[in-house]
Amino acid sequence: MIPDREFIKxxxxxxxxxxxxxxxxxxxxxxxxxDVVADIGCGTGGITVEFARKAKEVYSIDRNPDxxxxxxxxxxxxxxxxxxxxxxxxALEVMDEIPDLNVLMVGGSNGELSSIxxxxxxxxxxxxxxxxxxxxxxxxxxAVKTLQSLDMIPDVVEVSISKGKxxxxxxxxxxxxxxxxxxxxxx
Amino acid sequence: MIPDREFIKxxxxxxxxxxxxxxxxxxxxxxxxxDVVADIGCGTGGITVEFARKAKEVYSIDRNPDxxxxxxxxxxxxxxxxxxxxxxxxALEVMDEIPDLNVLMVGGSNGELSSIxxxxxxxxxxxxxxxxxxxxxxxxxxAVKTLQSLDMIPDVVEVSISKGKxxxxxxxxxxxxxxxxxxxxxx
Amino acid sequence: MIPDREFIKxxxxxxxxxxxxxxxxxxxxxxxxxDVVADIGCGTGGITVEFARKAKEVYSIDRNPDxxxxxxxxxxxxxxxxxxxxxxxxALEVMDEIPDLNVLMVGGSNGELSSIxxxxxxxxxxxxxxxxxxxxxxxxxxAVKTLQSLDMIPDVVEVSISKGKxxxxxxxxxxxxxxxxxxxxxx
Amino acid sequence: MIPDREFIKxxxxxxxxxxxxxxxxxxxxxxxxxDVVADIGCGTGGITVEFARKAKEVYSIDRNPDxxxxxxxxxxxxxxxxxxxxxxxxALEVMDEIPDLNVLMVGGSNGELSSIxxxxxxxxxxxxxxxxxxxxxxxxxxAVKTLQSLDMIPDVVEVSISKGKxxxxxxxxxxxxxxxxxxxxxx
Numbered sequence: 001m002i003p004d005r006e007f008i009k010x011x012x013x014x015x016x017x018x019x020x021x022x023x024x025x026x027x028x029x030x031x032x033x034x035d036v037v038a039d040i041g042c043g044t045g046g047i048t049v050e051f052a053r054k055a056k057e058v059y060s061i062d063r064n065p066d067x068x069x070x071x072x073x074x075x076x077x078x079x080x081x082x083x084x085x086x087x088x089x090x091a092l093e094v095m096d097e098i099p100d101l102n103v104l105m106v107g108g109s110n111g112e113l114s115s116i117x118x119x120x121x122x123x124x125x126x127x128x129x130x131x132x133x134x135x136x137x138x139x140x141x142x143a144v145k146t147l148q149s150l151d152m153i154p155d156v157v158e159v160s161i162s163k164g165k166x167x168x169x170x171x172x173x174x175x176x177x178x179x180x181x182x183x184x185x186x187x
Numbered sequence: 188m189i190p191d192r193e194f195i196k197x198x199x200x201x202x203x204x205x206x207x208x209x210x211x212x213x214x215x216x217x218x219x220x221x222d223v224v225a226d227i228g229c230g231t232g233g234i235t236v237e238f239a240r241k242a243k244e245v246y247s248i249d250r251n252p253d254x255x256x257x258x259x260x261x262x263x264x265x266x267x268x269x270x271x272x273x274x275x276x277x278a279l280e281v282m283d284e285i286p287d288l289n290v291l292m293v294g295g296s297n298g299e300l301s302s303i304x305x306x307x308x309x310x311x312x313x314x315x316x317x318x319x320x321x322x323x324x325x326x327x328x329x330a331v332k333t334l335q336s337l338d339m340i341p342d343v344v345e346v347s348i349s350k351g352k353x354x355x356x357x358x359x360x361x362x363x364x365x366x367x368x369x370x371x372x373x374x
Numbered sequence: 375m376i377p378d379r380e381f382i383k384x385x386x387x388x389x390x391x392x393x394x395x396x397x398x399x400x401x402x403x404x405x406x407x408x409d410v411v412a413d414i415g416c417g418t419g420g421i422t423v424e425f426a427r428k429a430k431e432v433y434s435i436d437r438n439p440d441x442x443x444x445x446x447x448x449x450x451x452x453x454x455x456x457x458x459x460x461x462x463x464x465a466l467e468v469m470d471e472i473p474d475l476n477v478l479m480v481g482g483s484n485g486e487l488s489s490i491x492x493x494x495x496x497x498x499x500x501x502x503x504x505x506x507x508x509x510x511x512x513x514x515x516x517a518v519k520t521l522q523s524l525d526m527i528p529d530v531v532e533v534s535i536s537k538g539k540x541x542x543x544x545x546x547x548x549x550x551x552x553x554x555x556x557x558x559x560x561x
Numbered sequence: 562m563i564p565d566r567e568f569i570k571x572x573x574x575x576x577x578x579x580x581x582x583x584x585x586x587x588x589x590x591x592x593x594x595x596d597v598v599a600d601i602g603c604g605t606g607g608i609t610v611e612f613a614r615k616a617k618e619v620y621s622i623d624r625n626p627d628x629x630x631x632x633x634x635x636x637x638x639x640x641x642x643x644x645x646x647x648x649x650x651x652a653l654e655v656m657d658e659i660p661d662l663n664v665l666m667v668g669g670s671n672g673e674l675s676s677i678x679x680x681x682x683x684x685x686x687x688x689x690x691x692x693x694x695x696x697x698x699x700x701x702x703x704a705v706k707t708l709q710s711l712d713m714i715p716d717v718v719e720v721s722i723s724k725g726k727x728x729x730x731x732x733x734x735x736x737x738x739x740x741x742x743x744x745x746x747x748x
Binding site for chain 3: 137138140141142144145156158160178180
Binding site: 324325327328329331332343345347365367 | 698717
């Protein structure tokens with residue numbers, strides 16, 4: 001994974017998703033070289049860049065133009081702009097314009113998580129994966145419920161990471177906020 | 188417990204120990220009304236104030252004068268100054284001046300954790316308790332080893348707390364840094 | 375707190391709530407000597423026993439007769455049976471029979487969390503507290519939403535505790551399952 | 562990653578390392594196709610199998626013959642036996658027989674962590690990685706200290722994972738034991 005410090009950041013745009021969380025997201029995505037990915041709520045672009053390294057094509061969607069701008073900068077920095085398509089707007093509308101998907105990644109959903117999952121499911125090829133990262137108590141339960149309503153079997157992983165900060169007095173453990181990764185496969 | 192926001196804070200002085208951690212520390216201390224407590228490395232005074240509410244007398248020790256000043260302010264704010272004795276200086280020296288203890292609490296040890304525990308053990312009455320809170324990888328292991336060298340049986344609890352921040356979009360979970368609470372009883 | 379091993383256990387009845395969690399629950403309850411408490415879904419009785427030690431009277435409700443039987447045994451073991459009233463049945467029905475409350479504790483709700491909170495709220499005296507412990511992703515969000523619908527401000531704490539098991543090779547950290555404690559005060 | 566259930570298990574042999582932890586270990590290893598890896602204390606072989614999928618060659622060392630037997634079965638099951646060399650014996654002795662390494666992975670050390678790291682360091686090519694997974698309070702601090710004594714900069718990550726178990730009543734969160742992953746690069 002790319003270290004967190006290797007991403008350009010912008011105030012007001014959340015992310016990048018922390019290294020260890022990106023790592024688990026990529027594992028859960030079972031991404032393959034030829035895959036097409038949508039990254040909904042791409043924020044700083046941490047996840048977009050990782051998918052761009054491994055997949056054929058990424059559609060990065062955010063309704064915040066600042067997010068798309070910094071995602072573009074991070075793609076450029078890592079020489080991956082050619083792999084990505086940056087789409088500004090409401091996810092539910094923009095998703096109409098994208099091709100069928102192997103992976104639907106939802107990192108931000110602006111209160112429309114359930115509709116985004118359902119719309120993405122229709123675009124998903126057989127064997128395709130949906131992955132939701134959630135930092136809100138409410139969206140965790142909503143993701144599980146929505147995936148179940150689509151007859152998918154959700155894999156739910158709550159991840160709490162603390163990182164050691166080496167100081168003169170010893171290794172101080174600093175917590176990252178917990179994040180829940182919900183994923184499922186379209187059979 | 189007193190809410191975190193009810194403590195006066197000062198830059199550069201760590202603390203107060205978070206509400207839920209103070210809560211577990213107090214439970215582990217099995218504090219009784221007539222008890223005498225030493226709080227080594229009292230910092231902002233969060234733990235000192237809680238012990239002052241429940242015990243007979245607290246000796247709060249820190250080598251940082253700013254820590255003692257803010258601990259004093261917090262004791263005053265909660266009407267408990269009369270219960271506490273504020274002692275500035277190196278813990279190993281200052282501990283010579285204090286009476287026998289029911290509870291030795293070590294929240295900060297400036298690299299002398301092992302010696303502080305051993306010295307405190309001598310001051311500890313039968314049935315007395317030692318409690319160490321540790322945010323460093325190294326001091327956790329050191330506390331366990333030192334307590335074992337004194338034939339005490341350490342109770343080791345690693346506590347990771349996340350608190351919900353209510354936002355318009357939902358309940359965002361914010362992590363506190365993990366802390367390890369090591370405690371033991373003198374038989 | 376009473377150590378976990380000091381509770382009688384029965385197969386099929388969940389609990390007792392772990393020592394450190396009982397400790398935080400008691401802190402959040404701000405329990406006072408004269409208080410009346412209802413413990414909904416009392417299970418093994420761990421929380422009931424702690425409230426019985428500190429409050430005036432506890433109403434322990436469970437629809438599983440085995441739960442009430444083991445709760446009774448644990449109350450007897452700790453000499454606190456006189457403080458408790460054991461009520462078998464569906465919480466929503468049984469709650470009609472109990473007096474006004476200072477603390478409503480919900481540890482188990484059999485899919486009726488929202489209704490139990492709302493019914494308990496009506497029984498709650500001004501300044502009274504509602505506390506919900508949740509091990510399910512879904513009930514955490516439901517508790518927050520229900521408390522907000524009653525104009526209460528939820529305090530949400532997710533607690534992850536690991537306990538050290540002393541072995542010849544060192545201190546092995548063993549995780550307890552995470553639990554979320556949601557609490558609020560009736561203004 | 563290979564799901565946990567896809568590994569053959571044997572009583573008394575620890576592991577396999579859980580999927581999400583294997584995932585982070587692989588990310589931290591920055592493994593490349595041509596790499597040579599040693600897996601010290603290979604246990605059930607979970608980590609060995611993952612390295613065998615991505616690297617050129619793995620040397621799996623354990624002093625427990627049952628561990629090597631089950632590791633061999635798991636390599637066979639995943640068609641990777643050809644990539645691995647199974648070596649029974651004390652790590653410090655067996656390490657003399659292996660070639661230079663790109664990755665030293667230490668999952669079990671039988672009280673000799675510091676010596677194993679130091680010996681492995683000598684075998685490590687420039688740019689090579691050392692990774693230690695620790696479930697003991699003591700070995701975490703020991704790994705950091707040893708890596709620092711070799712002028713390496715340790716990356717310390719404590720990982721707490723809970724997995725959702727879908728039940729009729731909701732998604733029950735079940736904790737895995739916390740594990741600390743310490744890694745460093747030879748400059």
